[in-house]
Amino acid sequence: MRNNIKLGVFILLLSIVVGLVGYNYFYTPFAQLPQEDSASDSSQLTTSYPLVNEMAPSTPETATAEERALQNMSQREKVLLLIATPLSVGEPLQIEDVLAWLETNPTGMVTLFGSDVSVDEAGEVVSQVQTTYTTAVFSPIIAVDHEGGSVQRLSGKGFTTLPSWFAVCEIENPQERQELLASSAAELREVGVSMVFAPVVDTRVNGSPLGNRACSADQAIITRRAQEFITAFENKGVVSVIKHFPNIGKVNQDLHVSYGSTDVSPDEMIAFENLTKQNDMLGIMVSHAGLESIDSTLPCAQNIECVALARSNKDNLIVSDALEMAAALGAGDQTTTQAAIDTLKAGVDVIVLEKGASSESLEELVVSITAAVEQDSVLQSNIDAAALRVLHYSTFAQ
Numbered sequence: 001m002r003n004n005i006k007l008g009v010f011i012l013l014l015s016i017v018v019g020l021v022g023y024n025y026f027y028t029p030f031a032q033l034p035q036e037d038s039a040s041d042s043s044q045l046t047t048s049y050p051l052v053n054e055m056a057p058s059t060p061e062t063a064t065a066e067e068r069a070l071q072n073m074s075q076r077e078k079v080l081l082l083i084a085t086p087l088s089v090g091e092p093l094q095i096e097d098v099l100a101w102l103e104t105n106p107t108g109m110v111t112l113f114g115s116d117v118s119v120d121e122a123g124e125v126v127s128q129v130q131t132t133y134t135t136a137v138f139s140p141i142i143a144v145d146h147e148g149g150s151v152q153r154l155s156g157k158g159f160t161t162l163p164s165w166f167a168v169c170e171i172e173n174p175q176e177r178q179e180l181l182a183s184s185a186a187e188l189r190e191v192g193v194s195m196v197f198a199p200v201v202d203t204r205v206n207g208s209p210l211g212n213r214a215c216s217a218d219q220a221i222i223t224r225r226a227q228e229f230i231t232a233f234e235n236k237g238v239v240s241v242i243k244h245f246p247n248i249g250k251v252n253q254d255l256h257v258s259y260g261s262t263d264v265s266p267d268e269m270i271a272f273e274n275l276t277k278q279n280d281m282l283g284i285m286v287s288h289a290g291l292e293s294i295d296s297t298l299p300c301a302q303n304i305e306c307v308a309l310a311r312s313n314k315d316n317l318i319v320s321d322a323l324e325m326a327a328a329l330g331a332g333d334q335t336t337t338q339a340a341i342d343t344l345k346a347g348v349d350v351i352v353l354e355k356g357a358s359s360e361s362l363e364e365l366v367v368s369i370t371a372a373v374e375q376d377s378v379l380q381s382n383i384d385a386a387a388l389r390v391l392h393y394s395t396f397a398q
Helices: 002-031 038-044 065-071 075-081 092-102 119-132 165-170 174-190 219-234 266-278 304-310 336-345 359-374 377-397
Strands: 083-088 109-113 141-148 195-197 239-245 283-286 295-299 317-320
Touching: 065 377, 075 083, 075 359, 075 377, 083 092, 083 359, 092 119, 092 359, 109 119, 119 174, 141 165, 141 174, 141 377, 165 174, 165 219, 174 219, 195 283, 195 377, 219 239, 219 266, 239 266, 239 304, 239 317, 266 304, 283 304, 317 377, 336 359, 336 377, 359 377
Parallel strands: 083 109, 109 141, 141 195, 195 239, 239 283, 283 317
Antiparallel strands: none
């Protein structure tokens, strides 16, 4: 009997201890967490654009190499990652000026411009860039327009001269098409190019300013030919950037000289949708045309909803069309600097600049963007996520 009482007391005491341990282990940590304040959250998101690029948190133990690099960067250094700095091959003074600036201001991307650039010329400039980045914590993405036809910067001695994209699409023999693209991709990678602004995925429309830059009027054909291009270049270590979202085939204006908008239906975005779903390592160039179903007066690259449509795959890299194009200023009176800030606010990862930029103009742009970021917590979140994405793609450049 006495033993039974002792056993009962022991079991009771054991239950109390277990209960206290369980409370401390399971409940207390959660009780210490701050409670969600819906009113507070709402007030933080009352800006005119959403958290389109919010980063998922990581701990020191789970952080990737890119995340660790980003944590040690200043706001200015993050902004620099989102700039595609143009170098004009064949213009030594511009190259010397910009390379001197890049030495202490490494941008995430460098774009090559020029006409009939040879293998030797391209290789020399890329080598100079790589030397400039010796002390940087990342390798620059070296990008170039490479559609073929009238839009092929590297087409001089040593490079395969591609016919227009329309002509490539018309080649009936699949092996011939693939060998042509693979050969061209290998040549570019050999000189250090790691990204091409191609292929064009816009619908081919009679009378369009795009002309033979467009492949076909059939979305299925566009998708198949573009995927061949993407695969051929990726196999050689070169990332493709499809363009020009949301599809400017029906835009009547040349967006380099004037603003225009378009009424793109969902069926006319099928190629973009399919390609972004099929490819994680892929860039999407967002155009400066307005999307009439959302806002005919605002360039897609500066329109949050339009950019969100382009980002159906969170791993894709979103880049703007050249910021100096007349259409980038929209239908109103916009400055290039403000257009750059609005483009990043909309969720674009990289701002592409036209040839001819100087160290002075680049510095002014970076200073203005950095000042805007420091005043806007939502824009800071966008910048962080975009910078992380650029660092990820830069590993392809190594």
